[in-house]
Amino acid sequence: MCGIVGAVAQRDVTDILVEGLKRLEYRGYDSAGVAVINNNNELFTTKRLGKVQELVQALEQQPLSGGTGIAHTRWATHGAPSEVNAHPHISSNTIAVVHNGIIENHQALRTQLQGLGYEFLSQTDTEVITHLVHHELKTSDNLLAAVQKTVKQLEGAYGTVVMDSRDKDNLIVARSGSPLVIGYGLGENFIASDIMALLPVTRKFSYLEEGDVAQISRFEVKIFDIDGKPVERAAKEVNVSHDSGDKGEYRHFMLKETFEQPTAIRNTLEGRIVAGALDINAFGEGADEIFKQVKHIQIIACGTSYHSGMVARYWLEELAGISCNIEIASEFRYRKSFVPKNSLLVTISQSGETADTLAALRLAKEIGYKSSLVICNVAGSSLVRESDIAFMTKAGAEIGVASTKAFTTQLVGLLMLTVAIGQHNGMSKEKQGEICQSLMSLPAKLDEVLALASSIEELAEDFADKNHALFLGRGDQYPIAMEGALKLKEISYIHAEAYAAGELKHGPLALIDAEMPVIVVAPKNDLIEKLKSNVEEVRARGGLMYVFADSDANFASDDTMKVIDVPVCDDIIAPIVYTLPLQLLSYYVAIIKGTDVDQPRNLAKSVTVE
Ligand code: G6P
Numbered sequence: 001m002c003g004i005v006g007a008v009a010q011r012d013v014t015d016i017l018v019e020g021l022k023r024l025e026y027r028g029y030d031s032a033g034v035a036v037i038n039n040n041n042e043l044f045t046t047k048r049l050g051k052v053q054e055l056v057q058a059l060e061q062q063p064l065s066g067g068t069g070i071a072h073t074r075w076a077t078h079g080a081p082s083e084v085n086a087h088p089h090i091s092s093n094t095i096a097v098v099h100n101g102i103i104e105n106h107q108a109l110r111t112q113l114q115g116l117g118y119e120f121l122s123q124t125d126t127e128v129i130t131h132l133v134h135h136e137l138k139t140s141d142n143l144l145a146a147v148q149k150t151v152k153q154l155e156g157a158y159g160t161v162v163m164d165s166r167d168k169d170n171l172i173v174a175r176s177g178s179p180l181v182i183g184y185g186l187g188e189n190f191i192a193s194d195i196m197a198l199l200p201v202t203r204k205f206s207y208l209e210e211g212d213v214a215q216i217s218r219f220e221v222k223i224f225d226i227d228g229k230p231v232e233r234a235a236k237e238v239n240v241s242h243d244s245g246d247k248g249e250y251r252h253f254m255l256k257e258t259f260e261q262p263t264a265i266r267n268t269l270e271g272r273i274v275a276g277a278l279d280i281n282a283f284g285e286g287a288d289e290i291f292k293q294v295k296h297i298q299i300i301a302c303g304t305s306y307h308s309g310m311v312a313r314y315w316l317e318e319l320a321g322i323s324c325n326i327e328i329a330s331e332f333r334y335r336k337s338f339v340p341k342n343s344l345l346v347t348i349s350q351s352g353e354t355a356d357t358l359a360a361l362r363l364a365k366e367i368g369y370k371s372s373l374v375i376c377n378v379a380g381s382s383l384v385r386e387s388d389i390a391f392m393t394k395a396g397a398e399i400g401v402a403s404t405k406a407f408t409t410q411l412v413g414l415l416m417l418t419v420a421i422g423q424h425n426g427m428s429k430e431k432q433g434e435i436c437q438s439l440m441s442l443p444a445k446l447d448e449v450l451a452l453a454s455s456i457e458e459l460a461e462d463f464a465d466k467n468h469a470l471f472l473g474r475g476d477q478y479p480i481a482m483e484g485a486l487k488l489k490e491i492s493y494i495h496a497e498a499y500a501a502g503e504l505k506h507g508p509l510a511l512i513d514a515e516m517p518v519i520v521v522a523p524k525n526d527l528i529e530k531l532k533s534n535v536e537e538v539r540a541r542g543g544l545m546y547v548f549a550d551s552d553a554n555f556a557s558d559d560t561m562k563v564i565d566v567p568v569c570d571d572i573i574a575p576i577v578y579t580l581p582l583q584l585l586s587y588y589v590a591i592i593k594g595t596d597v598d599q600p601r602n603l604a605k606s607v608t609v610e
Contacts, residue, residue: 002087002100002608003027003073004180005197006161006171008218009188014064016190017071020197021052026253026399026598026605027194028075031086034059035096035163036066043096043165047086051599068168070161072098075604078106079123089127091118091134094165099126100193101157101178102609109153129154133162144215147172148228151213157355157609161191171216175208178608179353179382182206182214182221184235189216194606195238195380196397206235207380238379240397252597254400254491258583259450262443264405265576267394268412269443273436278419283373284389290371292424295342298369299326300360302607304403304486305348305410308375310479311575312346312414319431319572320422329356330610333363345369346417350398350406351606352381359610361386375413377406391417400598401605402490404583407483408446411576415439438570442577448567449580456581459546459562460588463494466517470508471498471582472538473521474531476575480521484582491590491600501534512543520545521582523566523574524552535561548581 003024007013017034025032032055033047044064048054052073072087079085088096103109106125109132114120118131129150136146143164151158157177163170173180173191183190183198183205191214192198195205208214211226212233225231250256272282280288297316299309309326316324323340329347333356345364349357352374361372361383374387377395384390393409416439419432463469469488473481478500485496499508501520512518518538522531535555538545545561550568557563569577590597 002075002193003197004070004098004100004159004161004191004193006070006098006163006173006191006216007188008068008169008171008216009185010067010218011188012065013067013069014059016201017069018052018056018059019200020192021055021071021073023196023199024192024194025052025073026401028073028604029599030074030076030081031083032071032073033086033088034064034069034071035088035090036064036069037163037165037168038066041165041168043090043093045088045090045096047083049081049083049086066168068163068171070096070098070163070171077102077609078125085122085124087126089122089124089130091130095130095134095137095162097126097130097133097160097162099129099158099160100608101159103128103154103158104156105154129158129160129162137164143167143170143172144213147174148213148224151176159193169217172213173208173216174213176210177355180208182208182216184221187218189218189221191216195240199240203237203239204235205238205380206233207385208233236380252400252587254402254404254587254597257398257400257404258580258587260396261405261408261580262446262450264395264409265412265446266443267396268409269439270394272416273440276433276436278416278432278436280420282416283391283420287373287389287420290344290373290389291420293342294322294344294371294421296340297322297324297344297346297421298364299324299346299348300329300332300357300364301348302329302354302356304407304483305350307479307483307486308407308410308414309346309348310482311411311476312417314476315415315418316421319435320418320427321425322421329354329360333360337367339368343369345372346375347372347383347387348375348410349383350377350403352376352378352383353606353608355608355610358382358386373417375410375417377409399605401600401603402487402586408576408579412439412442415572435572438573441570442573445567445569445573445577446580449577452564452566452581453584455564456584457588459564460585460592462546463492463517463589464592466494466515468511468516469494469496470511470516470518471496471521472501472504472518472534473498474501474527475525477521477523477578480575480578480582481519483579484519484521484586487583487586488589490603491586491597492593492595493600494589501531504534504537509537509541512538512541514542514544516543518543518545519582519585520547521578522547522549522553522555523569523571523578524550525571525574528553548578
């Protein structure tokens with residue numbers, strides 16, 4: 001949430017900072033700003049309300065130049081989106097600060113600093129950091145010492161970068177709760193909240209750890225831990241495609257990422273299913289030892305990742321014979337929960353940085369979970385570093401705020417987890433082989449599903465004038481209905497709810513009329529006859545149905561029902577197969593409604609504040 005980029009170089013860094021902001025815009029996009037120090041030690045700042053493009057236009061009209069600079073794209077927490085609340089914030093025309101996170105004691109610090117004569121221009125919590133650094137600098141040897149004293153007074157979460165126009169050779173950065181990564185160049189160094197921002201300039205990164213403060217200059221990076229002791233944070237080369245920030249031939253990232261799913265799944269499977277069997281190394285060193293002892297699984301996640309966990313619960317209990325619970329991270333972290341013996345904590349996260357999920361993992365360790373696994377898409381992220389073992393989805397960078405390929409690759413990882421746990425719980429070799437074979441059939445099956453795009457585009461017309469929609473599913477398709485409803489809400493702003501179809505008569509039936517389209521996910525499976533009865537309940541009350549079903553399910557289109565023919569697939573992978581038509585439906589509805597598909601209002605891709 002919010003994006004940070006900073007650079008210290010000999011060359012002019014403004015273009016590097018702006019390119020970084022464009023690449024981070026998916027993290028927050030209500031305002032953006034940049035500050036640079038020029039060769040005469042003068043500080044210049046430009047900020048704009050709205051997208052990074054607004055900032056780009058402002059800089060075209062009035063260019064800034066300088067070799068040291070910081071930039072920020074904002075997702076508002078304290079203070080409405082506005083130019084004055086946009087970062088960087090400035091104190092006394094010398095100190096400039098960008099910040100991700102929330103300073104919880106900002107009110108007390110604000111009052112204290114006002115008492116010292118500081119005048120606040122914005123409503124943000126961040127501005128307290130700016131003035132506090134300026135104040136501490138009066139009694140410190142250098143900017144590093146001033147920032148070290150400042151962060152000791154901050155409560156809450158921060159990833160922050162500070163610069164001083166009187167010291168243009170250094171950026172001081174500090175991390176607690178919000179990720180920061182240092183990028184190493186030749187005679188120039190960088191800082192960002194996410195490696196994506198820096199891929200055009202470097203592939204060599206090191207992640208700061210909780211409590212770290214670092215001084216970044218052109219030729220040197222000095223890192224200090226929470227106690228101020230010098231520490232090393234290993235630098236690693238990453239192997240990510242530079243073009244992952246590019247839409248290519250597609251109109252939106254979301255469409256590109258939807259169509260990338262067969263490849264993303266192929267990449268996620270590669271080398272993990274060998275000769276028809278699961279390679280346990282997919283879960284990292286020590287995984288099999290952990291899996292052997294596990295008697296219960298607790299899954300924790302947020303948003304779309306939570307829905308993949310919900311599907312996994314059906315798989316783990318039915319196929320792997322292990323009890324499994326799933327909870328939203330923001331609930332789990334604030335209640336006292338019971339820890340069954342030999343429990344494995346599984347977090348699921350695209351970004352690996354979601355604040356609530358990370359806090360839940362840390363809490364779980366405190367309350368007695370002995371082992372933790374993360375299913376994650378970002379190597380080196382906080383959840384990966386803090387979990388005992390990790391399954392990396394190989395979805396590639398996901399830029400669209402609405403998650404698509406991250407979700408389906410998570411499901412692939414969770415199905416592999418089902419096999420990994422199942423083999424210690426009596427799952428037959430034959431069953432294991434069947435699941436692996438179904439997984440291997442997925443990429444080709446998804447290509448068939450994507451061929452439905454144009455018919456789903458036509459169908460989307462029916463939804464454009466609607467204000468509400470109801471999604472129905474049963475069994476492992478119920479979470480898919482939830483995911484379908486979330487996608488529609490997120491990008492088309494149509495209110496959508498999902499119900500387990502058996503619950504219809506306990507409330508939602510009262511909502512049914514011609515203005516409430518009902519979308520049903522209905523592969524032929526053991527529950528199909530039950531689902532058909534639910535469909536009839538809706539039909540009898542004048543509801544309009546849109547049924548995604550395979551030919552074996554035997555639905556027929558008529559005046560009250562449109563049937564969209566989904567290719568027949570194995571039961572086990574049906575949740576993945578049925579996800580894609582719902583992603584496409586919400587995409588095309590959003591296109592007709594003219595909403596901002598990749599950056600829907602009020603949302604952000606990586607939610608690093610609670
Ligand atoms: C945000 C994103 C969602 C995502 C959720 C959890 O709300 O917009 O797409 O599902 O965060 O994120 P994570 O990175 O933990 O999967």
